[in-house]
Amino acid sequence: MPRTNAGPGVTVTSRVLSVLGCFDAEHTSLTLTEIALRAELTLPTAHRLVGELAAWGALRRERHGGYVIGRRLWDLGLLAPVQTDLRDVASPFLQDLYGATLATVHLAVRDGVNALYLDRVSGHASVPVVSKAGSRLPLHSTGVGKVLLAHAPAAVRHEVLAAPLERFTPYTIAQPSRLARQLEHITQDGYATTTEEMTLGACSIAIPVSVNGHTVASLGIVVPHLRACARLVPALQVAAQGIARNLSPG
Amino acid sequence: MPRTNAGPGVTVTSRVLSVLGCFDAEHTSLTLTEIALRAELTLPTAHRLVGELAAWGALRRERHGGYVIGRRLWDLGLLAPVQTDLRDVASPFLQDLYGATLATVHLAVRDGVNALYLDRVSGHASVPVVSKAGSRLPLHSTGVGKVLLAHAPAAVRHEVLAAPLERFTPYTIAQPSRLARQLEHITQDGYATTTEEMTLGACSIAIPVSVNGHTVASLGIVVPHLRACARLVPALQVAAQGIARNLSPG
DNA sequence: TGCGCCCTTCCGTTGAGCGGAAGCAGGCCG
DNA sequence: CGGCCTGCTTCCGCTCAACGGAAGGGCGCA
Structure with a gap:
C-alpha cells in the first residue's frame, strides 16, 4: 500500500x-x-x-x-489589499469607456475624507483634469468624491460637513446644507455630477461601484459640459456592474 | 540530520x-x-x-x-458567519448591562430592511418587549433599527424611506421626512431613541457597534421612559466599545 | 567592484502523513 | 427493542513527501 x-x-x-x-x-x-x-x-x-x-x-x-x-x-x-485587485479588474473597463468617449475616465476609492484615485485613462483630446493615479482630492468637490461621500458611513459624512469646505473655483459648493441636499439626491438618482467645482472648464459624472451592497469605489468621467449626461450614465453603470461582477466571489 | x-x-x-x-x-x-x-x-x-x-x-x-x-x-x-461570533462576544456585555439596569438589553444586526435580533437579556422586572433572539422587526420603529438604518448604505435608507412605514402604535413615525430628519440627528448624537413607537409603554435607547469604521450591529436597552437617557448612553457606549474591541483583529 | 540582503535551488535523510479497517454514537423506523 | 443507516472517530504499519544545510544567483548601493 x-x-x-x-x-x-x-x-x-x-x-x-x-x-x-x-x-x-x-x-x-x-x-x-x-x-x-x-x-x-x-x-x-x-x-x-x-x-x-x-x-x-x-x-x-x-x-x-x-x-x-x-x-x-x-x-x-x-487584510487583503482589495484596492489593487480593484484597479486590475477595472482597468479594461476604463479603457473601454475611454475608447467610446475619448474623455478622461477615472476610478477612485474613499481614503478617510479624500478620494484616492486608483487609475485614470485620458488622451490628448480629453478635458485636462487634476486627478492622476495615486493622487487624493477632497470628496466634496469631485464627482467620484460626492458619490463616495453619499455612500460613506454616516460618521464620515458628518465629519466632512462639519469641517470648512474648501473652494477651488467660484462654483465649488462650500455650504454644508447645500452639499447635504445634493448627497440625498445622489442616493436617489444613482449618480453624481459636478459643474466646474474642482476645475474651471471641467464637469464630471460619477456613479458608485458596489459589491454585496457596499460601495467600494466610484467610477467617473470628465467632460466639458453635462449635455451628454443621459447617455453617459448608463454606459458608466454597465462598466460599474462589470467591475463589480468581476470583484465579487460569485 | x-x-x-x-x-x-x-x-x-x-x-x-x-x-x-x-x-x-x-x-x-x-x-x-x-x-x-x-x-x-x-x-x-x-x-x-x-x-x-x-x-x-x-x-x-x-x-x-x-x-x-x-x-x-x-x-x-x-463567507464567515460573523453574526455568531458577534453574539458570543457580546453576550457577557449584555449580561453586565442587564445586571446594572435590570432592563431588557438586546443586540441586533441589519438584515435587509429589518433588524435581526441576535440576543436578548431580560428579567421579570423588565419592560415587556416583542424582540427575542432570532426575531426580525422593522428598522424604522425600533431604537436599534434606527441606528442600523442611519448607518446603512444609502440605498437601504432610500428603500426604507420610499416604502410605506407601518404603524404599530399611535406614536410610530410613519412620515418619511420626519424619519429622515431623525436619522440625521442619530449620526450626530451617536445614539437613537424611541418613545412607544413599537410597543406602548416601551421606550428604547440604542447605539451603534462599529468595527473599523463600519457599523456591524446595534446595542439597545428598553426602559419605561427616557429619563435615564443621559446615564444609559455612556454605559451602552462602554459596552459597545468592549464588543468592538473583542471583534476586531487588533 | 565588493558587500549585504533577499531569495532560490538542490538532494540525502527520515518521520509525518496516509488510508483501510474497525468501531462508536445518534437517530429513525418497523 | 433491535437493526440499519449516517456521520464520524480512532488505530497503526508503511512509505514517500517534507525538511534544512549548503551552495549559488540577482539586485541595489557605496
Whole structure:
C-alpha cells in the first residue's frame, strides 16, 4: 500500500487549500463527509486536516455539526489589499469607456475624507483634469468624491460637513446644507455630477461601484459640459456592474 | 540530520497556518525572510509553503517583493458567519448591562430592511418587549433599527424611506421626512431613541457597534421612559466599545 | 567592484502523513 | 427493542513527501 495514491503534485498544503476551497457562497456550511467528497480526500484525512483547521480557528464547527469559515479567516480576509485587485479588474473597463468617449475616465476609492484615485485613462483630446493615479482630492468637490461621500458611513459624512469646505473655483459648493441636499439626491438618482467645482472648464459624472451592497469605489468621467449626461450614465453603470461582477466571489 | 527538528505537534498544516498567522493589521505586507522569521521556519521551508499559498491565491506577491493576503482569502473571509461570533462576544456585555439596569438589553444586526435580533437579556422586572433572539422587526420603529438604518448604505435608507412605514402604535413615525430628519440627528448624537413607537409603554435607547469604521450591529436597552437617557448612553457606549474591541483583529 | 540582503535551488535523510479497517454514537423506523 | 443507516472517530504499519544545510544567483548601493 503506498502512503498515498493521490498522484504527483498533491502535498499537504494543497490538501489543506482544497479543504478551504470547498467553501463558496452556495456551500457556506459543510459536514466533514461533504468536505471529504468535495476536496477528494478520504474521511480520516479530511478529519485530521479539518480538525487542525478548526483548532486554529480557520474553520468552526457549528451546533448542527457543519463546518463554516471561522474567525481567523475573516480577520485575514480584512487584510487583503482589495484596492489593487480593484484597479486590475477595472482597468479594461476604463479603457473601454475611454475608447467610446475619448474623455478622461477615472476610478477612485474613499481614503478617510479624500478620494484616492486608483487609475485614470485620458488622451490628448480629453478635458485636462487634476486627478492622476495615486493622487487624493477632497470628496466634496469631485464627482467620484460626492458619490463616495453619499455612500460613506454616516460618521464620515458628518465629519466632512462639519469641517470648512474648501473652494477651488467660484462654483465649488462650500455650504454644508447645500452639499447635504445634493448627497440625498445622489442616493436617489444613482449618480453624481459636478459643474466646474474642482476645475474651471471641467464637469464630471460619477456613479458608485458596489459589491454585496457596499460601495467600494466610484467610477467617473470628465467632460466639458453635462449635455451628454443621459447617455453617459448608463454606459458608466454597465462598466460599474462589470467591475463589480468581476470583484465579487460569485 | 532529522527531517525536522521543530518538535512534536508541528505539522505541515500548522506551519501553513503559522505563515498565515504572520499577517495582522500592523504587518500587512511581509517579505519571505520576514515571514520565515515570524513563523519560525527556515527560509527554504518558508519558500516552499509561501510559493504554494501564492500559487493558490491565498497570498499574493506585490511588485516590491512583499507578500500580502490574496484574493482567495478575502473571498473566504466574506463567507464567515460573523453574526455568531458577534453574539458570543457580546453576550457577557449584555449580561453586565442587564445586571446594572435590570432592563431588557438586546443586540441586533441589519438584515435587509429589518433588524435581526441576535440576543436578548431580560428579567421579570423588565419592560415587556416583542424582540427575542432570532426575531426580525422593522428598522424604522425600533431604537436599534434606527441606528442600523442611519448607518446603512444609502440605498437601504432610500428603500426604507420610499416604502410605506407601518404603524404599530399611535406614536410610530410613519412620515418619511420626519424619519429622515431623525436619522440625521442619530449620526450626530451617536445614539437613537424611541418613545412607544413599537410597543406602548416601551421606550428604547440604542447605539451603534462599529468595527473599523463600519457599523456591524446595534446595542439597545428598553426602559419605561427616557429619563435615564443621559446615564444609559455612556454605559451602552462602554459596552459597545468592549464588543468592538473583542471583534476586531487588533 | 565588493558587500549585504533577499531569495532560490538542490538532494540525502527520515518521520509525518496516509488510508483501510474497525468501531462508536445518534437517530429513525418497523 | 433491535437493526440499519449516517456521520464520524480512532488505530497503526508503511512509505514517500517534507525538511534544512549548503551552495549559488540577482539586485541595489557605496
